[in-house]
Amino acid sequence: MKSYRLVIDCPDRVGIVAAVSRFLAEHNASIVEANHHCDKQAKWFFMRNEIEAQSIELSLAEFKQEFAQLAEQFSMNWKIVDSSVKQNVVLMASRESHCLADLLHRWHSGELDCNIVAVIANHEHLRQMAQWHGLPYHYVPFNKGEKQAAFDQVRELILQYKADTVVLARFMQIFPDELCKELAGQVINIHHSFLPSFAGAKPYHQAHERGVKLIGATCHYVTGDLDAGPIIDQEIVRISHRDSVEDMVRKGKECEKSALARGLRSHIEDRVIINGNKTVVFD
Amino acid sequence: MKSYRLVIDCPDRVGIVAAVSRFLAEHNASIVEANHHCDKQAKWFFMRNEIEAQSIELSLAEFKQEFAQLAEQFSMNWKIVDSSVKQNVVLMASRESHCLADLLHRWHSGELDCNIVAVIANHEHLRQMAQWHGLPYHYVPFNKGEKQAAFDQVRELILQYKADTVVLARFMQIFPDELCKELAGQVINIHHSFLPSFAGAKPYHQAHERGVKLIGATCHYVTGDLDAGPIIDQEIVRISHRDSVEDMVRKGKECEKSALARGLRSHIEDRVIINGNKTVVFD
Amino acid sequence: MKSYRLVIDCPDRVGIVAAVSRFLAEHNASIVEANHHCDKQAKWFFMRNEIEAQSIELSLAEFKQEFAQLAEQFSMNWKIVDSSVKQNVVLMASRESHCLADLLHRWHSGELDCNIVAVIANHEHLRQMAQWHGLPYHYVPFNKGEKQAAFDQVRELILQYKADTVVLARFMQIFPDELCKELAGQVINIHHSFLPSFAGAKPYHQAHERGVKLIGATCHYVTGDLDAGPIIDQEIVRISHRDSVEDMVRKGKECEKSALARGLRSHIEDRVIINGNKTVVFD
Amino acid sequence: MKSYRLVIDCPDRVGIVAAVSRFLAEHNASIVEANHHCDKQAKWFFMRNEIEAQSIELSLAEFKQEFAQLAEQFSMNWKIVDSSVKQNVVLMASRESHCLADLLHRWHSGELDCNIVAVIANHEHLRQMAQWHGLPYHYVPFNKGEKQAAFDQVRELILQYKADTVVLARFMQIFPDELCKELAGQVINIHHSFLPSFAGAKPYHQAHERGVKLIGATCHYVTGDLDAGPIIDQEIVRISHRDSVEDMVRKGKECEKSALARGLRSHIEDRVIINGNKTVVFD
Structure with a gap:
């Protein structure tokens, strides 16, 4: 099963998960696996979402373009990776x-x-x-x-x-x-x-x-x-x-x-x- | 630190995390820890959110009332537990x-x-x-x-x-x-x-x-x-x-x-x- | 380093270790590793001695011949194995x-x-x-x-x-x-x-x-x-x-x-x- | 069950186990547990024998006296401990x-x-x-x-x-x-x-x-x-x-x-x- 892996880290604040989850839900993304972590000392947030590729109503290029705005808003380091493209x-x-x-x-x-x-x-x-x-x-x-x-x-x-x-x-x-x-x-x-x-x-x-x-x-x-x-x-x-x-x-x-x-x-x-x-x- | 634990299980479908996260973000909830799991065989979804109690702009009673609608929409089994009330x-x-x-x-x-x-x-x-x-x-x-x-x-x-x-x-x-x-x-x-x-x-x-x-x-x-x-x-x-x-x-x-x-x-x-x-x- | 492995099991009684050790010492055997175990329920004794081959003043054939008497005395199941002969x-x-x-x-x-x-x-x-x-x-x-x-x-x-x-x-x-x-x-x-x-x-x-x-x-x-x-x-x-x-x-x-x-x-x-x-x- | 623990360390050489085992067998000692180790680098030998107290035909005092000679012969550090005398x-x-x-x-x-x-x-x-x-x-x-x-x-x-x-x-x-x-x-x-x-x-x-x-x-x-x-x-x-x-x-x-x-x-x-x-x- 092909999936997309959305990997994010950014300064911690309220609303990151909500914003990301809403974005994903609005594009009908079915989430296979989700993980969060907050480093309290560093006040830094980490997140990985694995998304069923065929569920989402965006191409990878479209995803990158649309997500960029949200990412900027939260000062995210981020990447989205296609699981079928091997390293x-x-x-x-x-x-x-x-x-x-x-x-x-x-x-x-x-x-x-x-x-x-x-x-x-x-x-x-x-x-x-x-x-x-x-x-x-x-x-x-x-x-x-x-x-x-x-x-x-x-x-x-x-x-x-x-x-x-x-x-x-x-x-x-x-x-x-x-x-x-x-x-x-x-x-x-x-x-x-x-x-x-x-x-x-x-x-x-x-x-x-x-x-x-x-x-x-x-x-x-x-x-x-x-x-x-x-x-x-x-x-x-x-x-x-x-x-x-x-x-x-x-x-x-x-x-x-x-x-x-x-x-x-x-x-x-x-x-x-x-x-x-x-x-x-x-x- | 007092926290609320929101524990949910329900039939799996797209949008559960988004709906719950949006609800929490709209009430300014700061999430201490979040965990999801989907049992693919049973098509059942499990979720636990630990929320910093002082961050959220709802009393526990208000939370229960407001969340009930969302819970019903997704046919959730759910509870919210105040960590300061010991078993x-x-x-x-x-x-x-x-x-x-x-x-x-x-x-x-x-x-x-x-x-x-x-x-x-x-x-x-x-x-x-x-x-x-x-x-x-x-x-x-x-x-x-x-x-x-x-x-x-x-x-x-x-x-x-x-x-x-x-x-x-x-x-x-x-x-x-x-x-x-x-x-x-x-x-x-x-x-x-x-x-x-x-x-x-x-x-x-x-x-x-x-x-x-x-x-x-x-x-x-x-x-x-x-x-x-x-x-x-x-x-x-x-x-x-x-x-x-x-x-x-x-x-x-x-x-x-x-x-x-x-x-x-x-x-x-x-x-x-x-x-x-x-x-x-x-x- | 070539070694001989002497592996024994027999009914438990006093003097087995002494007899075996004396036999080995009398032939100048240098013991690399020794292990004993007694199954108290079954009243059965187990022993493994690993002997430096060059130390012992017996050929393998001689060892087998000489040890057989002692083995019989204690009703032993036993074998001596040359580590250089691979299974x-x-x-x-x-x-x-x-x-x-x-x-x-x-x-x-x-x-x-x-x-x-x-x-x-x-x-x-x-x-x-x-x-x-x-x-x-x-x-x-x-x-x-x-x-x-x-x-x-x-x-x-x-x-x-x-x-x-x-x-x-x-x-x-x-x-x-x-x-x-x-x-x-x-x-x-x-x-x-x-x-x-x-x-x-x-x-x-x-x-x-x-x-x-x-x-x-x-x-x-x-x-x-x-x-x-x-x-x-x-x-x-x-x-x-x-x-x-x-x-x-x-x-x-x-x-x-x-x-x-x-x-x-x-x-x-x-x-x-x-x-x-x-x-x-x-x- | 009362036992004696004979604990020894000494320079490694052929015949230690034989000598100790013979000594024990000659006094009818039933050995509950025996362990040896040889530190090849240090050329030092270590041994612990746990002996069923009632099996041995020596008092602790007699044991100490009789074993001392053997111990000296092998330059042993040694002790024999009565398990019923608690530390x-x-x-x-x-x-x-x-x-x-x-x-x-x-x-x-x-x-x-x-x-x-x-x-x-x-x-x-x-x-x-x-x-x-x-x-x-x-x-x-x-x-x-x-x-x-x-x-x-x-x-x-x-x-x-x-x-x-x-x-x-x-x-x-x-x-x-x-x-x-x-x-x-x-x-x-x-x-x-x-x-x-x-x-x-x-x-x-x-x-x-x-x-x-x-x-x-x-x-x-x-x-x-x-x-x-x-x-x-x-x-x-x-x-x-x-x-x-x-x-x-x-x-x-x-x-x-x-x-x-x-x-x-x-x-x-x-x-x-x-x-x-x-x-x-x-x-």
């Missing part, structure tokens, strides 16, 4: 295959509703896996002293593929600040700890050293601050003194796959709105 | 103290926003606990052959205390069918298994016998069908072959306390709407 | 790909320490997936009236591949009683509910109908009683009234993959001992 | 009642097998709760500039009550370094975050600020490094953008109660062995 997604990886394989299978089996258009990696290991799924595989080496050039090449590929979203599926190079800014809100990473614990390198080693009884993973938007961007989803698993670092790596992979898949799904269904350094996730 | 809650128990003690402490510390008005029990064991909390304690013995008389006495007490809600905090007698009907949607039970597994007596023994690796508890409305009423919340905990029945009883108590406390909280905040033999829980 | 595993599937893809990737990436030797399926859908992993794919149709013949063919293939373990990775045909008996303790199934709830067909539909707030999956040994064999592992996920049957199917798949992968891993590491209709799982 | 436990609190009430009820209902001997608090709020449980309540004010004197008084009370264990049940004053050293391994704290995230003050505010999707609690031994002592247990709960700091405080309390109760139970059953800045927890 272009580029996956990036290094050596570890579990997140890449997991996302590719979800896509292959129809669970992830997007166009995965390419895989970019700084190793050759995963070429066959990508190619079996019919995807171009771009090997971009990240040699010392040549990282800026490598990222320039990555940037070109992202532009060339008209990627709406870039997923760092255990891609182990740190995105440069300018690229983070250029792609703000479009790059999703999976970090292998329950942030803010164990940011940076070798989080499972850090966790083992500290003797925690839980380990986890965090799916977040990439920003210039390493491992400090807005969190979309987190997952944890219980461990014990019996677990070696290797056990933790193995068990943690389950968390990484789950948190990344859920976070990406929410993102491509336009369920995530960035709110400063946090997120509103309507699920 | 009267009667707790019922047998010998086991953990659920009773848990609820009483939550109430004592201000976490449960209701008036607990009395404890009824078919044993004397928990009298002191109730009395320390300043509550009357009614011992109603359930001897063989005298159960109907005992339930008549229970019913009288429930009426006398004008109980809005009755909580069976591990009360181990089966409510008779007529009383279930009379108090439909008002009696909350905690069953010590993840229903529908292990309904009936001695669920931990059943679970031990079957060798499950998870045990749990279920908070549900009481109906004439034993352990088969609408489920409000469930909780589980992982176990292993090392756990004896006694260990399972101990670990399961955590599930019972959690599921009951969460379910009761949802109920007294008018977040639960019964939908046939299921529930919509807006949390 | 042969046959996977069986129908249309659904998620469990098969998950197990194949775990195997491909070295996480599952076994030889997957073939895939048998009653549909053609998953042939390419199996073949990409270099595995023979046997399509065995299960037409009405020809099921016994089909199972005869399955049995032949299992024998031909010298399968130690057969995994029903969402294989949707019911194993006949005789085959269950012939392969007792060797066939692992994943059922898509937290058993004993919702045994049989369409468990997610059953769960949706009942309005539960948790769904799950159960990994168990196959016996002649449908969905009633010894449980190895279970997993659950929280759901709400918002989840349709389709959502439940999607969320449940995560449980199925996890419970099956964990259960199979425990099985191939000889961590599972069947105890009547239950299991002891040393993890 | 003396002092609870410390501030204003928040949930952890105190939870522990007191578990003790009152026989779930916590120890002698709670007194409550010490730096506020008067919880006096009645303690007294209803028949416990002396010591109010020790912690005024600015007089904290050392207050801790001197706390120390005296701990000595006076011959406390084996001190539980900081949301006691909000930081133990001085010398007292931490004097009571090393005896003081258990509950911190209201999943450490190492959000150490220090106001962890729920920190968590809200950071926008995490999980909050938690950590039960750990108190050391001179604030919130950095060996972790015994942790618990988490899922939250969302809808949760205010107040909601997080409320939901977090569940984690605090669970993690503290489980951690304390493990401690008083001699299941926890400190291993540097980590713990081995045999459960």
Whole structure:
């Protein structure tokens, strides 16, 4: 079923829901799902309406034109998205295959509703896996002293593929600040700890050293601050003194796959709105 | 902060949200929290709006009068509840103290926003606990052959205390069918298994016998069908072959306390709407 | 690191651990991991010792010979397994790909320490997936009236591949009683509910109908009683009234993959001992 | 059933289990539960045996004398504990009642097998709760500039009550370094975050600020490094953008109660062995 997703955030005040709902009802929109949230501290309002496309008596172009007035009145950031127009997604990886394989299978089996258009990696290991799924595989080496050039090449590929979203599926190079800014809100990473614990390198080693009884993973938007961007989803698993670092790596992979898949799904269904350094996730 | 809770269910059609939102906006209602749900199979719509009481330019009486027209137009079941008018809650128990003690402490510390008005029990064991909390304690013995008389006495007490809600905090007698009907949607039970597994007596023994690796508890409305009423919340905990029945009883108590406390909280905040033999829980 | 796994069960009495430990120490065995369990009801003792292979001053043949006396003395069921001799595993599937893809990737990436030797399926859908992993794919149709013949063919293939373990990775045909008996303790199934709830067909539909707030999956040994064999592992996920049957199917798949992968891993590491209709799982 | 708990840690080498098991078998000890662990990095071995007291043909005094030789041979740290001799436990609190009430009820209902001997608090709020449980309540004010004197008084009370264990049940004053050293391994704290995230003050505010999707609690031994002592247990709960700091405080309390109760139970059953800045927890 084709639907339109109307996603809004704006300063909070009385009458937003009424105005939007009236607008939708006047055009006979049948609402499949509606979510609101008000951040009381920030006095900011968030809203997502999923509308049955065939119910509404407006084309998408007409909707955009007519809704613009209302949006301006409430100083809204807003978009309306046609669910049948899939996002272009580029996956990036290094050596570890579990997140890449997991996302590719979800896509292959129809669970992830997007166009995965390419895989970019700084190793050759995963070429066959990508190619079996019919995807171009771009090997971009990240040699010392040549990282800026490598990222320039990555940037070109992202532009060339008209990627709406870039997923760092255990891609182990740190995105440069300018690229983070250029792609703000479009790059999703999976970090292998329950942030803010164990940011940076070798989080499972850090966790083992500290003797925690839980380990986890965090799916977040990439920003210039390493491992400090807005969190979309987190997952944890219980461990014990019996677990070696290797056990933790193995068990943690389950968390990484789950948190990344859920976070990406929410993102491509336009369920995530960035709110400063946090997120509103309507699920 | 005082609020009004407007809780609605009605046949689904276009324009419900618009009509309700417009009504609220026209009276300047500031919406604290809004939730919708549409049961596509049943073609039934569910809605809960929490409204800042001081924002709205209507008394509760005026609201009821004015909203009635709109409600009729959409064939709504509806209520509007003043959050400052607390529900009267009667707790019922047998010998086991953990659920009773848990609820009483939550109430004592201000976490449960209701008036607990009395404890009824078919044993004397928990009298002191109730009395320390300043509550009357009614011992109603359930001897063989005298159960109907005992339930008549229970019913009288429930009426006398004008109980809005009755909580069976591990009360181990089966409510008779007529009383279930009379108090439909008002009696909350905690069953010590993840229903529908292990309904009936001695669920931990059943679970031990079957060798499950998870045990749990279920908070549900009481109906004439034993352990088969609408489920409000469930909780589980992982176990292993090392756990004896006694260990399972101990670990399961955590599930019972959690599921009951969460379910009761949802109920007294008018977040639960019964939908046939299921529930919509807006949390 | 190569290790030997000594797995024992026997009637409980004083001195078993002492006798076994002394035997191991006398041959200089370095114990990597040791687990005991006593089923007090059944008065039965369970034990698993993982021994560093290079530490012990006995060949496997010598060990078997020397230990046999001690084993007889305590009426032990026992085996000693060389961790470097991998089990042969046959996977069986129908249309659904998620469990098969998950197990194949775990195997491909070295996480599952076994030889997957073939895939048998009653549909053609998953042939390419199996073949990409270099595995023979046997399509065995299960037409009405020809099921016994089909199972005869399955049995032949299992024998031909010298399968130690057969995994029903969402294989949707019911194993006949005789085959269950012939392969007792060797066939692992994943059922898509937290058993004993919702045994049989369409468990997610059953769960949706009942309005539960948790769904799950159960990994168990196959016996002649449908969905009633010894449980190895279970997993659950929280759901709400918002989840349709389709959502439940999607969320449940995560449980199925996890419970099956964990259960199979425990099985191939000889961590599972069947105890009547239950299991002891040393993890 | 009375049991003896033999708890050992020592440098790892071949033959420890054999020697201990032989010793136990020679004295006819029936082992209720046995656990081993080897820290491969530290090359250190940990062991706990729970022995049916009536089965063993030695008095506790005789056991201590006879076992001492074996212990010396393996350079063991060791103790043997009579399960019927309960630990003396002092609870410390501030204003928040949930952890105190939870522990007191578990003790009152026989779930916590120890002698709670007194409550010490730096506020008067919880006096009645303690007294209803028949416990002396010591109010020790912690005024600015007089904290050392207050801790001197706390120390005296701990000595006076011959406390084996001190539980900081949301006691909000930081133990001085010398007292931490004097009571090393005896003081258990509950911190209201999943450490190492959000150490220090106001962890729920920190968590809200950071926008995490999980909050938690950590039960750990108190050391001179604030919130950095060996972790015994942790618990988490899922939250969302809808949760205010107040909601997080409320939901977090569940984690605090669970993690503290489980951690304390493990401690008083001699299941926890400190291993540097980590713990081995045999459960």
